[in-house]
Amino acid sequence: MNTHPSVQSGTSFTQKSDRQKQGYAFAQRMTKTPRSFIREILKVTENPEIISFAGGLPNPALIDVEGIANAAAAVLAEDGRSALQYSTTEGYRPLRQFIAERYKKRLGLSVSPDEILITNGSQQCLDLIGKVLIDAGDHVAIERPGYLGAIQAFSLYEPCLHPVILREDGPDPVMLADVAGRYPLKLFYGVPNSQNPSGITYSDERRREIAGILEGSGTLFVEDDAYGELNFSGRSSPSVREFLPEQTIITGSFSKILAPGLRMGWVVAPPEVMEQIVVAKQASDLHSNYLSQRIAFEYLCRGKIDARVQTISAAYKSQCDLMIRMFEEMLPESVTYTRPSGGMFVWLTLPDGISSMDVFERALRQQVAVLPGIPFYVDGGGQNTLRVNFSNATPDKIRTGVERLSAVIRELQDA
Numbered sequence: 001m002n003t004h005p006s007v008q009s010g011t012s013f014t015q016k017s018d019r020q021k022q023g024y025a026f027a028q029r030m031t032k033t034p035r036s037f038i039r040e041i042l043k044v045t046e047n048p049e050i051i052s053f054a055g056g057l058p059n060p061a062l063i064d065v066e067g068i069a070n071a072a073a074a075v076l077a078e079d080g081r082s083a084l085q086y087s088t089t090e091g092y093r094p095l096r097q098f099i100a101e102r103y104k105k106r107l108g109l110s111v112s113p114d115e116i117l118i119t120n121g122s123q124q125c126l127d128l129i130g131k132v133l134i135d136a137g138d139h140v141a142i143e144r145p146g147y148l149g150a151i152q153a154f155s156l157y158e159p160c161l162h163p164v165i166l167r168e169d170g171p172d173p174v175m176l177a178d179v180a181g182r183y184p185l186k187l188f189y190g191v192p193n194s195q196n197p198s199g200i201t202y203s204d205e206r207r208r209e210i211a212g213i214l215e216g217s218g219t220l221f222v223e224d225d226a227y228g229e230l231n232f233s234g235r236s237s238p239s240v241r242e243f244l245p246e247q248t249i250i251t252g253s254f255s256k257i258l259a260p261g262l263r264m265g266w267v268v269a270p271p272e273v274m275e276q277i278v279v280a281k282q283a284s285d286l287h288s289n290y291l292s293q294r295i296a297f298e299y300l301c302r303g304k305i306d307a308r309v310q311t312i313s314a315a316y317k318s319q320c321d322l323m324i325r326m327f328e329e330m331l332p333e334s335v336t337y338t339r340p341s342g343g344m345f346v347w348l349t350l351p352d353g354i355s356s357m358d359v360f361e362r363a364l365r366q367q368v369a370v371l372p373g374i375p376f377y378v379d380g381g382g383q384n385t386l387r388v389n390f391s392n393a394t395p396d397k398i399r400t401g402v403e404r405l406s407a408v409i410r411e412l413q414d415a
């Protein structure tokens, strides 16, 4: 007799149902999409004792909590009922107007608010772009190494991904021309400013060259500009859209300059592409969080964003400078690294034969976490590369962490 009220005779919860025995019939596309390796690693590094250079979080100390709280209070007090209502799929027009004006002011780039749609973080742009442009088997080129979030978002639409090697000044133009000549590329995805994971910024010349290679083809360039405002010199590079207006989609984000938790991003696309994106966005979630849009806009109208961007960029520059100085002092000469002019990451290349997974495991035993570069390669490789984040560590942690990391690398080199 059952003594527990929730256990009914005949449908015992302790026996597996037929469905569970067979396994769930997931869509094919899920088998082709890598789990985010970063999320798996971040679980290991959640322990506060660990000095983590593995993640990619903006520094929480630089989020203007008070300013955002004041903006939120004003929106709710002055227009709460409307701000908590459903809204349009494209997003709050004054916010789109603000973004368009900022492009003009920062880059001299003409963008109409009609070409802008507000998304749930810029990560959603990648999903929407995949949804409206990629059929299974379509050809898509991506930097090598490439942003893991894009690899993941696009993989859901089952493209053939073609890596294009990223050199010090941008994607290798010969390789891009070769890939574009051999395959009918739907998209070429890149992060021209302070790339994730490498920290590389394309030269102006390389931007023009990419535009020249793609011009007149059926390929759209997806310019992911998550880090464009975080440049250490204050000098902004031109958008590829300047040279390739009808074939460039830009994705932008408030995550790194305002707060990632607001989940505010946007996509800029030519009108025909935008029409399709609006339909896809409507089907996905009707519209982005309207309250967040209103709060972000209110904050931006208070005129403090330029000072905030300067504060964040200056802080990241000094964290980056310290990390590079520590690398120069501590790392064996056989290790090479990028010297970012913005963003949040440095990219390390270890001598051949030293595995970044071994470095990861040994460093973790010394309470330091770094991110092996392997998942950023769509064609394998990268076993001797590491991504190191500097935005979210104090100077003390940078000093101690690099000391320990260097000792681990030397140990493996001498073994």
Ligand SMILES: Cc1ncc(COP(=O)(O)O)c(C=O)c1O
Pocket (backbone or CB within 6 Å): 056, 120, 121, 122, 123, 124, 147, 149, 191, 195, 196, 224, 226, 252, 253, 254, 255, 260, 264, 265
């Ligand atoms: C290159 C790049 N693109 C897009 C994103 C997504 O950012 P969000 O969705 O917060 O705008 C990130 C996040 O780190 C990124 O590094």
